[in-house]
Amino acid sequence: MLASAPPLLTVASLAQRIKAGAKVVLPPDYSGCAMAVVAELMRAHVRDLHLVGAPVLGFQADQLIGAGCVARIESAAVTLGEHGLAPRFTAALKTGEIEMWDATCPAIHAGLQAAEKGVPFMPLRGLIGSDLLRVRPDWKVIDNPLAEDGRRDPIVILPAIRPDVALFHAAKADRHGNVWIGIRRELMLMAHASRSTFVTVEEIVDGNLLHDPALAAGTIPALYVTALAVASGGSAPIGLVDCYAPDQAALAAYASAARSDDGFARWLDHHLEKVPVSA
Amino acid sequence: MLASAPPLLTVASLAQRIKAGAKVVLPPDYSGCAMAVVAELMRAHVRDLHLVGAPVLGFQADQLIGAGCVARIESAAVTLGEHGLAPRFTAALKTGEIEMWDATCPAIHAGLQAAEKGVPFMPLRGLIGSDLLRVRPDWKVIDNPLAEDGRRDPIVILPAIRPDVALFHAAKADRHGNVWIGIRRELMLMAHASRSTFVTVEEIVDGNLLHDPALAAGTIPALYVTALAVASGGSAPIGLVDCYAPDQAALAAYASAARSDDGFARWLDHHLEKVPVSA
Amino acid sequence: MPTSLAPAEIMIAAIAPMLAGLDHVAVGAQSPIPGSAALLAQAKSGGRMRVSVLGSRDENPFTDGGRELFDCAGQGRIDAFFLSGGQIDGAANINLVGTGDIGAYPKSDQRFPGSFGSAYLYFVVPRVILFREEHTPRTLVEKVDFVSAPGTSAPEIYRPGGPHALVTSRCVFAFDRGAARFHLQSLHPGVTAAAVRAATGFAYDTPADVPTTPLPDAETLTLLRTDIARLVAATYPGFAARTWGL
Amino acid sequence: MPTSLAPAEIMIAAIAPMLAGLDHVAVGAQSPIPGSAALLAQAKSGGRMRVSVLGSRDENPFTDGGRELFDCAGQGRIDAFFLSGGQIDGAANINLVGTGDIGAYPKSDQRFPGSFGSAYLYFVVPRVILFREEHTPRTLVEKVDFVSAPGTSAPEIYRPGGPHALVTSRCVFAFDRGAARFHLQSLHPGVTAAAVRAATGFAYDTPADVPTTPLPDAETLTLLRTDIARLVAATYPGFAARTWGL
Numbered sequence A, B: 001m002l003a004s005a006p007p008l009l010t011v012a013s014l015a016q017r018i019k020a021g022a023k024v025v026l027p028p029d030y031s032g033c034a035m036a037v038v039a040e041l042m043r044a045h046v047r048d049l050h051l052v053g054a055p056v057l058g059f060q061a062d063q064l065i066g067a068g069c070v071a072r073i074e075s076a077a078v079t080l081g082e083h084g085l086a087p088r089f090t091a092a093l094k095t096g097e098i099e100m101w102d103a104t105c106p107a108i109h110a111g112l113q114a115a116e117k118g119v120p121f122m123p124l125r126g127l128i129g130s131d132l133l134r135v136r137p138d139w140k141v142i143d144n145p146l147a148e149d150g151r152r153d154p155i156v157i158l159p160a161i162r163p164d165v166a167l168f169h170a171a172k173a174d175r176h177g178n179v180w181i182g183i184r185r186e187l188m189l190m191a192h193a194s195r196s197t198f199v200t201v202e203e204i205v206d207g208n209l210l211h212d213p214a215l216a217a218g219t220i221p222a223l224y225v226t227a228l229a230v231a232s233g234g235s236a237p238i239g240l241v242d243c244y245a246p247d248q249a250a251l252a253a254y255a256s257a258a259r260s261d262d263g264f265a266r267w268l269d270h271h272l273e274k275v276p277v278s279a
Numbered sequence C, D: 001m002p003t004s005l006a007p008a009e010i011m012i013a014a015i016a017p018m019l020a021g022l023d024h025v026a027v028g029a030q031s032p033i034p035g036s037a038a039l040l041a042q043a044k045s046g047g048r049m050r051v052s053v054l055g056s057r058d059e060n061p062f063t064d065g066g067r068e069l070f071d072c073a074g075q076g077r078i079d080a081f082f083l084s085g086g087q088i089d090g091a092a093n094i095n096l097v098g099t100g101d102i103g104a105y106p107k108s109d110q111r112f113p114g115s116f117g118s119a120y121l122y123f124v125v126p127r128v129i130l131f132r133e134e135h136t137p138r139t140l141v142e143k144v145d146f147v148s149a150p151g152t153s154a155p156e157i158y159r160p161g162g163p164h165a166l167v168t169s170r171c172v173f174a175f176d177r178g179a180a181r182f183h184l185q186s187l188h189p190g191v192t193a194a195a196v197r198a199a200t201g202f203a204y205d206t207p208a209d210v211p212t213t214p215l216p217d218a219e220t221l222t223l224l225r226t227d228i229a230r231l232v233a234a235t236y237p238g239f240a241a242r243t244w245g246l
Helices: A011-016 A033-044 A061-067 A087-095 A105-117 A183-193 A246-259 A262-276 B011-016 B035-043 B059-066 B087-095 B105-117 B187-193 B246-259 B261-274 C007-020 C031-045 C068-074 C118-124 C193-199 C217-234 C238-245 D008-019 D030-046 D068-074 D118-124 D193-199 D218-235 D237-244
Strands: A023-026 A049-053 A070-075 A097-104 A121-124 A140-143 A154-159 A165-174 A197-207 A227-230 B022-025 B049-053 B069-073 B099-102 B123-124 B138-144 B154-161 B165-174 B196-205 B229-230 C024-027 C050-053 C080-083 C087-089 C127-132 C163-168 C171-176 C181-187 D022-026 D049-055 D080-085 D087-089 D125-131 D164-169 D171-176 D183-186
Touching: A011 A033, A023 B022, A033 A061, A033 A262, A033 B059, A033 C127, A049 A061, A061 A070, A061 A246, A061 A262, A070 C080, A087 A262, A087 C087, A105 A154, A105 B105, A105 C118, A105 D068, A121 B123, A121 D171, A140 C031, A154 C163, A197 C181, A246 A262, A246 D237, A262 C050, B011 B035, B011 B196, B011 B229, B022 C163, B022 C171, B035 B059, B035 B165, B035 B196, B049 B059, B059 B069, B059 B087, B059 B261, B059 D237, B105 B123, B105 B187, B105 C127, B105 D068, B105 D118, B154 B229, B165 C163, B187 D183, B196 C193, B246 B261, C007 C031, C007 C080, C007 C163, C007 C217, C031 C050, C031 C127, C050 C171, C068 C118, C068 C163, C080 C118, C181 C193, C217 C238, C238 D008, D008 D030, D008 D080, D008 D125, D008 D164, D008 D218, D008 D237, D022 D030, D022 D068, D030 D049, D030 D125, D030 D218, D030 D237, D068 D118, D183 D193, D218 D237
Parallel strands: A023 A049, A023 A165, A049 A070, A070 A097, A165 A197, A197 A227, B022 B049, B022 B165, B049 B069, B069 B099, B165 B196, B196 B229, C024 C050, C024 C080, C080 C127, C127 C163, D022 D049, D022 D080, D080 D125, D125 D164
Antiparallel strands: A121 A154, A140 A154, B123 B154, B138 B154, C163 C171, C171 C181, D164 D171, D171 D183
């Protein structure tokens, strides 16, 4: 089994596998964000990423937009939460630098589930009458083909969302490449739906997570994992539930600095200096 | 929180909540089967059940059919596994006593997921050209409405499966009504998809399963649980993974006895004598 | 009657009775006022009410990932939810995307974070309570610039849910789904109907006699400022600090 | 050349090379012969091949419930799977439902357990290997009475997968998807082409020269009877006892 385990890379070499133009699905700030990889993507000036929020985006997206790495955002929201609006996102929309595919949370979950199931679309209730349908020409209203005898029942169908890359951070993996995510099942959905999955973890543990009945229930099997890297503190300053809390001062400092182009540029220089080159 | 916990009943009074004519979804033999409740349903001669296999059925269905409790089976298969064909099922099909809705495993999963998501249908690949479509008029072939410019792309859509009752057995629950199922996520899907969920467990544990990050990942929250009962050994003789093994001798004895009407009748009398009235 | 109620406390006290008798109330992330109201209503129900608070360590019961809240609502298991809007209009349409001509989308004049789950939950949760502290012609507009989620739908549209009321820092509006229109239900202490009219960008009905928003009795206020405040602080520490100095 | 090969061992040895070079082979519950072949092929790959065995404690990697095998196949992550049939016909249609006139459904003459996942997996798994020990005109029929899953599909049908070969206790048939027809690929030791013809209810092509099914060399047979047999015994104890006395 070990021979088929995904490779254990450095953070930088893992980041190098994420190419310009890739469609990358990222978790929300409350799940596991691979901030160490985000730093490497910014350092490498990876271009034209299509970021998908599962289902919303925060600091990761704002930073990548500020660093010029993003061509398109597909998300139900982009926000720094209690730290306010996402300033680089807002600025980039104003300049027209990025394309925006506004969505609603369950539509993104449904699109990822369609990819997970290998079906081309998924139906979803709601949405009809929302201007989201005006700005999302890829979403379509059909009449429910199973509606009772001739009754009209309009319903929206959404295309599958199949990202090239799922990228996230988790507490632990084993040497077989199994990754423990606990109740953060959106990470499992991301891995199932995506062509490749890159994960950073706090630590590699001994044994096999799938052989422990309690841990297995919260584990993404190695067969979905393309490559791993150890990044201790890899989701700082956003934090990782049950491991470390958000660094609110650092997050506030970012939110403040990113309000201007210059402020962001200074923040980025300083940030990349602090993140060691791990090649 | 305790005030909103589902009630803890006896096995018999839990069984009494499952009414004649109910659409009841049951797990396969390798998941958790509430055999103690099945015995009470047979004792009470509950009639006209519509059993849904998630996605296949085994001993539970064969026994309930033999006891005259079943009007319809909806399943991808009915089998006693290494103990052979399901004899009461086979006999009831011959007499026309039960209606049969043959399916295929992923179609049942998809139908339950449609109910879980509150959508009226789910698409599924495959199936076209199968005679299952001839015997399942509720399944329909449509042209994928999102197919590229005019290309024909036939695809099957399946109606949601919304059972009245999900019934299963699990290793443990807590006093809040949360039920631990580990990797047996089909049980969670069943609970999400059904109007009511009845669960027997080996034991009630102290504390709150949702507050333990490892156990929470394999836990069905109490909000989906209608009522619980403690049934130690409640899935014998089929067995419960990590708790107790199948009693192959008892299973073989059933498979042999159930080959004839008389043999089944004797087995049932003897079986209900052994299962104490718990009311 | 207790004195010096915080504006947030008046809103909390106004929302809580709207939840009485419900089985399951869910609250989105970063919604401390609805969250406090739901926890208060739960305490008043003797714990019979289930309250699910997204982003809470102890009050979040979900174990199937980010989709579960929406699936749960789609199953009909959530009786009430809360939505806000950068703009809210008189037909209870809400805008969480941005202001300005939709033809210029996505170059909004002012960009909001995005629609979150509103375009779905507004349709399937029976009792959606709108809340917005800022009650000005800027937030309560005649017609939203972008409909994240519509207040009402044509009869053929599947819609078991929809708006119930709008609670602001000045008053409570009740919503009539048939008429697709708000009416002024109650005024917070010290607020006049004329002041509400001046601060509101949309048309609504005003009954001859508008009562004052019922304020919490002493017992309720004590409960709110002690047990509930402590629960709230676990999920919304900043809000609890600002409101109750916790 | 080892003597006294069990019939099951010949089938295992015939299937294993069909899996060479694949990344991920999945095996259904109660499929000991394909399961043994997959584990043998995995050992031959130096562990590079991933094998997922449903119902196995150690070789089953799935953590998302019963649906995951099918989702995983739909994602294109399963390269080979195995199906059998109560009836299999010359166009590789398989019948897992029952015999007799379909007009009498569900009152089959002989009822089989049901279609399981065949009506889906046959379409989406690139290399489906059919297996059936009993090679008689009763099992290998001209036309199945009920098509659980069709062997081929019209060009407009989404179908990345389909049948690759049919392995029985007598021989190996290869399947040509374009022609929708089997040809005799190899005969197990001691079996004649005429005997296969007499035992087969469907038409197929027979090349002028039909080789003997390659048998395992001594090293492979030792591997099968030691390490692989032990792995197999953990999931299929009855089969391992019958075949290897474990």
